[in-house]
Amino acid sequence: MSQQHTSTVPTLTALPVIDLSAADGTPEEQDVLHAELHRAATEVGFFHLVGHGVTAEETARLTSAMHAFFALPEADRLALSNLNSPHFRGYTRTGAERTGGRSDWRDQLDIGPELPEHRPDDGEPAYWWLEGPNQWPANLPQLREAALHWLDRLDEVARRLLHELLTAIGARPDFYDPAFAGHPAHHLKLVRYPGSSPEGGTQGVGAHKDYGFLTLLLTDGVPGLQVERPDGSFLDVPPMPGAFVVNLGELLEVATDGYLKATNHRVVSPPGARERYSVPFFYNPRLDAQIAPLDFPHAHHAPGATADPANPLFAEFGRNELKGYQRAHPEVARRFYAMS
Ligand SMILES: O=C(O)CCC(=O)C(=O)O
Numbered sequence: 484m485s486q487q488h489t490s491t492v493p494t495l496t497a498l499p500v501i502d503l504s505a506a507d508g509t510p511e512e513q514d515v516l517h518a519e520l521h522r523a524a525t526e527v528g529f530f531h532l533v534g535h536g537v538t539a540e541e542t543a544r545l546t547s548a549m550h551a552f553f554a555l556p557e558a559d560r561l562a563l564s565n566l567n568s569p570h571f572r573g574y575t576r577t578g579a580e581r582t583g584g585r586s587d588w589r590d591q592l593d594i595g596p597e598l599p600e601h602r603p604d605d606g607e608p609a610y611w612w613l614e615g616p617n618q619w620p621a622n623l624p625q626l627r628e629a630a631l632h633w634l635d636r637l638d639e640v641a642r643r644l645l646h647e648l649l650t651a652i653g654a655r656p657d658f659y660d661p662a663f664a665g666h667p668a669h670h671l672k673l674v675r676y677p678g679s680s681p682e683g684g685t686q687g688v689g690a691h692k693d694y695g696f697l698t699l700l701l702t703d704g705v706p707g708l709q710v711e712r713p714d715g716s717f718l719d720v721p722p723m724p725g726a727f728v729v730n731l732g733e734l735l736e737v738a739t740d741g742y743l744k745a746t747n748h749r750v751v752s753p754p755g756a757r758e759r760y761s762v763p764f765f766y767n768p769r770l771d772a773q774i775a776p777l778d779f780p781h782a783h784h785a786p787g788a789t790a791d792p793a794n795p796l797f798a799e800f801g802r803n804e805l806k807g808y809q810r811a812h813p814e815v816a817r818r819f820y821a822m823s
């Protein structure tokens with residue numbers, strides 16, 4: 484009789500911790516970093532990142548400007564409504580964003596690189612309209628300064644991290660550098676979860692994948708983030724002070740033909756009137772970057788990217804991002820984009 488081999492993969496109970504400063508360490512330390520990154524990126528697709536070099540002062544400048552923003556009178560926040568922005572920039576009031584067809588109980592300010600409006604000409608892809616100016620509150624100059632600094636600073640961290648991750652899976656570290664040359668379409672959200680909804684709903688943000696390469700998430704001390712395990716159950720991610728929570732986005736899944744997976748995650752509303760604040764930074768390539776299949780040793784036995792008719796994955800980044808924004812902000816999509 485043939486012997487049955489049963490797999491004994493233990494249930495994941497905590498996210499791994501990756502120390503990026505080991506990239507500047509001894510060859511042995513670099514080997515450990517690459518082995519740990521390889522494992523984290525192929526097993527759960529999420530990890531805590533320490534040793535990233537972003538200082539407590541830089542973080543405090545961003546978070547205090549964010550708190551000042553959410554403390555503005557509602558009329559001042561609504562003056563920046565993203566309903567007036569074909570670039571999906573500006574303020575979304577609580578309950579207006581949708582994930583999985585349901586309202587998310589959070590309000591937020593969407594920010595991107597400060598660029599002139601790119602209104603697509605006939606024949607140009609619609610996604611070019613994602614490029615354009617931000618909307619800033621007039622009386623809070625420190626918000627603009629801190630947020631634009633954060634976009635630049637996290638670009639550096641994410642670039643180093645992507646290089647280490649590509650090295651870890653046997654690829655050339657600079658394989659995707661051309662996709663980021665010019666104007667990469669990085670994105671930042673300042674998010675507040677204002678407790679549970681009046682109807683008692685718990686969807687802070689519904690389960691979803693992020694659209695780009697990597698997300699570096701800053702959270703406060705309030706729990707709520709959950710990561711989906713392969714068996715469909717969700718793991719609580721407790722806050723780790725000073726660390727970013729990092730996850731892989733859909734483009735890395737496309738790039739590696741599913742060897743790396745974008746992992747579903749969600750936020751459960753904090754109980755009662757407790758608030759939670761977070762700042763996801765999305766490390767994205769140029770809108771017109773076509774993500775070529777990664778040349779790496781596992782390319783020939785990768786399982787294939789997820790085929791979900793409800794969420795097609797596009798290798799042209801602008802299409803992938805516009806898909807997500809139109810789904811999350813249907814009112815903006817109706818106003819500015821001809822929806823097919
Ligand atoms: O707020 C969080 O902790 C996560 C937010 C998130 O996943 C997103 O906005 O894509």
Ligand SMILES: [Fe+2]
Nearest residue numbers: 691692693748
């Ligand atoms: Fe996300």
